[in-house]
Amino acid sequence: MLVKTFSSAVHGIEATSITVEVHISTGTRYYIVGLPDNAIKESWQRIESAIASIGYRMPRQKIVVNLAPADIRKEGSAYDLSIALGILAASGQMNADRLADYLVLGELSLDGAIQPVKGALPVAIQAQQDGFAGIILPAVNAREAAAVQHIDVLPVNNLREIVAFFEEAEKIAPVKIDLDQEFLRHVNDYDVDFSDVKGQENIKRALEIAAAGGHNVILIGPPGAGKTMLAKRLPTILPPPSLQESLESTKIHSVAGQLHARASLMTTRPFRAPHHTISDVALVGGGSYPQPGEISLAHNGVLFLDELPEFKRAVLEVMRQPLESRQITISRARFSVDYPASFMLIAAMNPCPCGFYNHPEKTCICGSAVVQRYLSKISGPLLDRIDLHVEVTPVEFSELASTVKNEESSAIRARVVQARQVQEERFANSKAIHCNAQMGSKAVRERCRITEDGKQLLKNAMEKLGLSARAYDRILKVARTIADMESSTAIENHHLAEAIHFRSLDREHWSG
Template sequence: MLVKTFSSAVHGIEATSITVEVHISTGTKYYIVGLPDNAIKESWQRIESAISTIGFRMPRQKIVVNLAPADIRKEGSAYDLSMAVGILAASGQMPDRLLSDYLILGELSLNGEIQPIKGALPVAIQAQKDGFKGIMLPEVNAREAAAVQHIDVLPVNNLKEIVSFLSEEETIAPLRLDIEQEFLNHINDYEVDFADVKGQENIKRALEIAAAGGHNVILIGPPGAGKTMLAKRLPTILPPLTLDESIETTKIHSVAGQLREQSALMTIRPFRAPHHTISDVALVGGGSHPQPGEISLAHNGVLFLDELPEFKRSVLEVMRQPLESRSITISRARLSVDYPASFMLIAAMNPCPCGYYNHPEKECICGSAVVQRYLSKISGPLLDRIDLHVEVTPVEFNELASNRISENSKSIRARVITARKAQEARFITSRAIHCNAQMGTKTVRDVCNIHEDGKRLLQNAMERLNLSARAYDRILKVARTIADMEGAAHIANHHIAEAIHFRSLDRENWAG
């Protein structure tokens, strides 16, 4: 007897519906075809044990399971459930009338219980597109899948529940979520706030500019100056995620298995801070079965690289292309996967190995050649993609001990949102540009017009500070953002002057 059930395969952040065909005939062996991986090939023992445990029998006949389309590689253990149901139906132990209405996913335990899966959200989205009435999946993943409207999400805990439901002996209540309310209830669930930071007003100003224009930032200063503390608070002043951004971000974390149990949507911008020992594959994504890396997990959020010179040179260099294209393509012999990677980069570093070069009080023990070699670990092309260079100085005791309440993230975020709205209106006809940091050279020339006085100011600064040519566009972009924050239609001289202040480290003898 031939029976069809339905499952799903995830590639990148998109899913493809898979037909699981089960045929039982005279014979003794079991076969799985359709490019299964080892996890699927090993499923027979799990399926047989689960079927026996819930009181049914595993047929002692020839069983052929085909995963169609057969030219798409199938990975993981999420096919266990659909294969088990197909075997029970094909052997006449349960009816098959409802099988075409539901997409079924889950990993089986030996006792018939169902384990969590990865990629529930993209699977549910594709199931809705393909016209399925519902999707049956582990209860742990149900809230995530319920973010998709107009499809029944049936949470299940064991194989017995599914058999009873498909035999129409019991019912399973679909999980319903008011996704917009769910999203709004948790949109500000940050554990940190800029009000926690004492002093450092100039650094807060720099980060506000960065958030307003989507600019990348590098913080340079001695240990204990507050670089990490400030960086962790950057997401709290970025504009809240839109519902579309939230769904896209959730899909990436779902595929990577990074979502918390019982989560529905990611409602706050991600903040990723990988250790400096990370490999290039872990950073940008990849592997024999490509998975998203840290730059994709930071999509629509912040990627924080602390102790930047300690990262391997090859790791930093692989970021150059994603920083420009805001996506990453991972190519293998049999497939190519695209992951989005639109993130803000914030990097932090000491000015030298000991950390006290140019410190106002402590003496640096590094020689000039050692300092230069340390700074030169950051290549010119990578530095070229960072708009704001900010020197962080230690906080004085009087500021630390002060009872003065600092401005909170909510107030700063309000100004950032106002500036972003001005940019959205400016770039409304462009699908590729959403903020000033994403402008190309041609757009910079069109948007960032400055008067002759401003040109002279910029020329003098570049000559006196020995700024490299790559700093020119960056200064104009930052100046445009500062003007947007003030609601100014045109870039004034003081906007350019402040932008130049944040490029003072971009000298021709600094780094690459």
């Protein structure tokens, strides 16, 4: 007898519905075909034990399982449940009438319990698009999948519940969530706030500009100056994510298995801070079975690289292309996978190995050659892609001891949101551009016009600092953002001057 059940394969961050065909005939062997990986080939022992544990029998006949389409590689243990149901239905132990209405996924334990799986959200989205009445999956993943509307999400804890459901002996209540309420309730759930930061008003100003235009930032300063503290608070002043951005981020974290148990939507912007020992594959994604890297997990949020010169040079250089294109393509001999990577980069570094080069009070013990060698660990092309270079100086005792209440993140965010709204209106006809940092060269020429005096000011800065053409565009983008924050339609000279000021690492005194 032939029975068909349905499951799903995740490729990149998109899912493809898979037909699981089970045929039982005369014989004694078990075959599974359709490009399964080892986890699927080993499913036989898990399925046999799970079926026996709920009081059913495993057929002692020839069983052929085909995962169609057969030219797509299938990975992971999420097919256990659909294969088990197919075997029970094909052997006449279970009613098969409603199997075609549901997409089923879950890993089986030996006692019939169902373990959580990765990628529940993209699977649910695809199931809804393919017209399934519902999706049956582990209870732990149910709230994640319930973010998809107009499809029944049925949570199950063991194989016995599912068999009883298809036998119509029991009902399973679908999980429902109020998407708008869920989204709005947690949209500002941050544990940190800019009001915690004493002093550093010029750094706060730089980060506000960065947030307003989506610009990349590098913070240079001695140990203990507050670089990490400031960086961790950047997400709190970014505009709240839209529902679409929240779904995108949740899909990526779902595929990577990074969502918390029983989580639903990611309602705050991601903040990823990998250690400097990270490999290039872990940063950009890849592996034998490609997975999203840190730059994709930071999509729609912030990627923080602390102690930037300590990262391997090869690791930093692989970020150059994603910083421009805002996506990463993982290519293999037989396929390629695209992951989104639209993130804000914020990096922090000491100015030299001892950390006190250009310190106002302490003496640097590093020679000029040592400082130059330390700074040269970061390539010019990578620095060109960072819009704001910000010098962080130590906070004075009087500021640390001050009891004056500092401005809260919510007040800063309100100004950032206002500047972003100006940019949304400006780029309303462009699907690829949402903020100033995303402008290409053509858009910069059209949207960042400056006066003759401004051109002369920028020309003098270019010649003195030896800036590249890419740095020229970056200055104009930052100046455009500063003008937007002041609700100015034109880029004035003081906007340009402030943007040029944020090119610290291009200046001569940083050459060692």
